[in-house]
Structure formats: structure tokens, C-alpha cells
Amino acid sequence: MNSRHDRGFVRAFVIGGIGYLLFLLVMSVSLQTAPSAEGAGRFLAHFLIASVVTGLIARERRWSWLLIAVVFVGIWLITIAIAFGPKAVQQ
Numbered sequence: 001m002n003s004r005h006d007r008g009f010v011r012a013f014v015i016g017g018i019g020y021l022l023f024l025l026v027m028s029v030s031l032q033t034a035p036s037a038e039g040a041g042r043f044l045a046h047f048l049i050a051s052v053v054t055g056l057i058a059r060e061r062r063w064s065w066l067l068i069a070v071v072f073v074g075i076w077l078i079t080i081a082i083a084f085g086p087k088a089v090q091q
Helices: 007-031 037-058 065-083 086-090
Strands: none
Touching: 007 037, 007 065, 037 065
């Protein structure tokens, strides 16, 4: 019984994890303090959603790291736009 490792899904989560850590680093440097746990958790949800959706799209495909990263960033921007779009700002 051969089990095939799904690299597209794993790559999406690696990219999401690295992106989240870089995001926290940039936020810490720009705020000159660590972001609150609640704020960091809110953004973690966006990275996880983008990782899962990208992983499901890239599953069973032989995509490069770059293509998976581009798809991840696109989905992440969509989740940010939905969460912090014009209606969210008005409330």
C-alpha cells in the first residue's frame, strides 16, 4: 500500500506559517511592541483560511512554490478585503 505525500497542501501551510510569522515580525517592528494576543489571533484566522483554501486548490497538482505563494496571497487578500472592507469600516 503506497501512501502519496500531498506536497501542495503542505506547501500551502508552510507558506501560510512563514507569512504569519513575517506578518507578526513586521507588526512588532512597526508598533515597537508585540501585538496583542487578540489582534494576532484575528490575523491568524485569515492565514489559516488562506492556507486551507490554497491547499485544497493545490492538492493533487504539481505546482511550484511560487505559484502556490501567488494563489495564497490572492486568497489572503480576499479574506482581508471581506473582513475589513467598506461595510466593516462603517460599523
